Amino acid sequence: MSKGFVQLVACLFALLMVITATIATTVNIQDYLPNSEKSLIEQGTSSLDCSSIISSIVSNTTNGGSVNVFFPKGVYSIKSSITLSLATSSLTNEYEITFTGEAFHSSVLNLKGASGRITFQNSDSNKSLRVRLAFLSFINDGDSTGSPMVDLKSVDSSDFNSVYIKNNNPNKVISNLRIMNGNLVKSNGHYKLLVLNGATGHNLVFDTASSVVSTHVYSCDTCLLTLATALDSQSTNLLFDNQSSLNKDSNILWSLPNSHLSYYPGDNDYSKYTYGIRYGGMSKQSSINLIMNGGGFENQRVMIQPSSNSNDLSSADFYSALFMGNLHGSSVMRASNDRNGRMGFYSCRFVNLVYGVSSNPSLPNSKTLMGSSIFYNIEQEKMTFDSMTNVMGTTIGLTLKYNTIAQVSAGASSIDITYESQFDKIPTFFSITPTWDTIYYISKVSTAGLTIQFSSAPSASSYLYVDVSAQRTASCSKGFSGANCSIPVCNGIAADVSGVCNGNGQCLAPDTCSCNGNSWTASSYCKDAICGGLSGASACGGSNRGSCSSPNTCTCINKYYGNSCEKFDCFGVLYSSSKVCSSNGTCVSPDKCSCMNGWLGVNCNETVSNNSNGTINGTIVNNSTNSGNETFVCPAGYGGVNCSAPICFGYLANDTKVCNNGKGICQSPNNCLCLAGWSGVNCATMSVSASSSSTTTTPKTSTRLNDSNRMITGWLIVLLGLFALFSSI
Known part of the structure; x- marks a missing residue:
């Protein structure tokens, strides 16, 4: 008996362990390492290949639920390409792989050898895979050629927090991270403090290849993407690409708050064509909506390269972003190709560039919007204004700048300054600082240059610091007015004009009124008053009783009266x-x-x-x-x-259906006088004398007996089964 009880408990415990394993598994990789290697890994001197260990941990714990692999401080070598995939025998439709370290500078996965790389792949289209990476580094030690170093294939959801991916091989074309969506209908990713460094190919590739219409939402908050020596002819920090001829329409939203994209080549050659953000081959109609708030670009040859596909309706909006070239031949956007979609720059700064923003408006959906931005030290065209006038966009509040350090010869009483590129209007703001004691004044100024006169000439060769700026004439977009296009317009009236919002509110944004005291409706531009919390036809009892003529004041009609026209x-x-x-x-x-x-x-x-x-x-x-x-x-x-006719159960007294089809007479409401052989409130019950004598009623006791017999038989079977079980022990 006791032996059977022990076996029963053991079976229950095993079942509990199976259920627990199905839900989640947390593994410390140290538990799978040889003892002789643990201290060496912590010191970063171990030569142990951890590829098979990591693969084994994941494959042995993916029969359902999730696996969380913890990497304590140390350097873990990966000398071959490993693919971590969802097990097709998984008991759940949602699956998760999590890799967690102590800190991204102390827990390192070192990719070595000819093909060191890691791929996370969902190979079952009926299941959902989430990948989480936190506090880890993936480092190419310099001899690995595996590319991309980290690859996400058909991963439905990915979350990275404090992850560092670094390529140290300057001799091979290597990309750091690729997100390849396969045939996913939708996917999402959330990345915070993601650092991608040293790519010689691309830092981050987002491949929309899919044979289905798809939607993808991603954010990269405080991400740092830095290209190294460019070996690809179009090395890019963030590349939107399509490697499939089956690509269907894609709707993609990317957010890049406080992120920085830069290029620092190891060979100091900035002449190679590198890109900050590039829209690659989109073979079908796509919509990539990119938003960048804060952060900026540095040193890429072309910082934004829009798509030239006529079906591409993508957009990119940049708020408070810095575009800085450090005079390395950089440009923000060049009009070398036709493009579609919208590009918007708001409160941005363009500094030390060869070219600013240029747009080719030959495609019908091309739009460029500029607002409240500053151009400083641009060698050639700050903006291609001739093209901009044809674009379906607006330029507002732009400040164009030129600065130089001019050398003034000894004894010179004046100097002519010629701007590197001509202003579209005569500059009005100047800052001039001579390095010798003199009084100066501007004797001549134009859109091409200026002449500065000195009260006393320098006794030796000296220098003059000159800053010149002009604000571009505003051509306001719809909904704004004013010299700087900063004044909103509501219902055709500017916010600073008397009578805006019908004199009952303030215009805060285009066609957006804030009404005084919440006594008027904003949807009517503060025209319709509110009475008792209601407005329009609903106020004052309705249009047949009165109307709300002013806040909480009703004008009543048709003999109605009262505060809300409620009385008559x-x-x-x-x-x-x-x-x-x-x-x-x-x-x-x-x-x-x-x-x-x-x-x-x-x-x-x-x-x-x-x-x-x-x-x-x-x-x-x-x-x-x-x-x-x-x-x-x-x-x-x-x-x-x-x-005069009473109604019995829905029928008039003279209706043939009254009182159960004439089985009685309706004397008063719901009161039937039944004929012989019938009874009941509606004469629906046949009397005993009228019933058939051959009717047989089965005694209820037989039902109870049958139920009791079945219950006894069931318990007998259970007892026999238990007896057989314990007899065999």
Whole structure:
């Protein structure tokens, strides 16, 4: 007996362990390492290949649920390409692989050898895979050629926190991270403090290859992407690409708050074509909506390369971003190719560039929007204004700058300064600082240059620091006005004009009024007042009673009165008075009574016996003349022409269906007098004497006996089974 009990407990414990393993598994990789290697890994001197160990941990714990692999401080070598995939025998439709370290500078996965790389792949389209990476580094030690170093294939959801991926091999084309969506209908990713460094190919590749219409939402908060020596002809920090001819329409949203994209080549060659963000080969109609708030770009040859696909309706909006070239031949955007979609730059700074923003508007959906931005030290065109005037966009509040250090010869009384590129209007802001003691003034100024005169010439060769700036003439976009296009417009009236928002509010944004005291409706530009919390046709009892003429003030009509037009009279008596309608009816609207049974007349002051119609039951309404065209409203339980016929269970007394199809007579409302052989409230029950003598009723006791027999038989089977179990122990 005791042995059987022990076996039963063991079985239950094993079942519990299986269920627990199905839900989640947390593994410390140190538990799988040889003892002789643990200290060496912690010191970063171990030569042990951990590829098979990591693969084994994941493959042996992926039969359902999730696996969390913890990497304590140390350097873990990966000398071959490993693929971590969802097990097709998984018991769940949602699966998760998590790799966690102590800190990204202390827990390092060192990719070595000819093909050191890690791939996370969902190979089952019926299941969902999430990948989480936190506090880890993935480092190419310099001899690995595996690319991309970290690869996500058909991963439905990915979360990275404090992850560092670094390529140290300057001799091979290697990309750091690729997100390849396969045939996913939707995917998402959330990355914070993601550092991608040293890529010679691309830092981050987002491949929309899919044979289905798909939607993807990703954010990269405070991410740092830095290209090293560019070996690819189009090395890019963030590349949107499509490697599949089956690509369907894609809707993609990427957010890059406070992120920085840069290029620092190891060979100091900035002449190679590198890109910050590039829209690659989108073979179908796609929509990539990118938003960058804060952060910026540095040193890439072309910082933004839009798509030239005529089906691409992508957009990119940059807020408070810095575009800095450090005079390395950089440009923000060049119009070397046609492009579609919208590019917007708001409160941005463009510094030390060869070219600023150039746009080719030959495609119908090309738009470029500029607002409140500063151009500083641009060698050639700050903006291609001739093209910009044709673009379906607007340029507002732009400040264009030129600065230089001019050398002034000894004894010179003046100097001519020629701008590197011509302003579109005469500059109006100047900052001039001579390095010798003199008084100066500007004797001539134009869009091409200026002449500066000195009161005393320098005795030796000296220098003059010159800053020149001009604000671009504003051409405001819809919804704004003013010299700097900063004043919103509501319903065609600027915010600084008297009468905006109908004089009852303030215009805070285009067509957005904030009404005074919440007493007017914003949707009407503060025109419609609010009475009792309602406005328009709903206020003051409705349009047939009155209208809201000013806040909480109703103007009543049609004999209604009161604060909300809620009151009315019948022949001089308030509708709610007990004396209204001669105390014989209800006042339903001004001067209209609904009389009780036995009363009629416009004020319910006539009895039925005094009326020529001879009505027995009912109320006469809608009659002001007693002309014989009265409309009867019968009391409950009566109907017919003059309300004289009682109703039994939904049928008039003279209806053939009354009282169960004529089995009785309807004497009064719901009161049937049943014929012989029938009984019940509706004469629906046949009397015993009328029932058939051959009817046989099965005793209820037999049912109880049968139920008892079945219960006894069931317990007997259970007892026999238990006896057989313990007999075999």
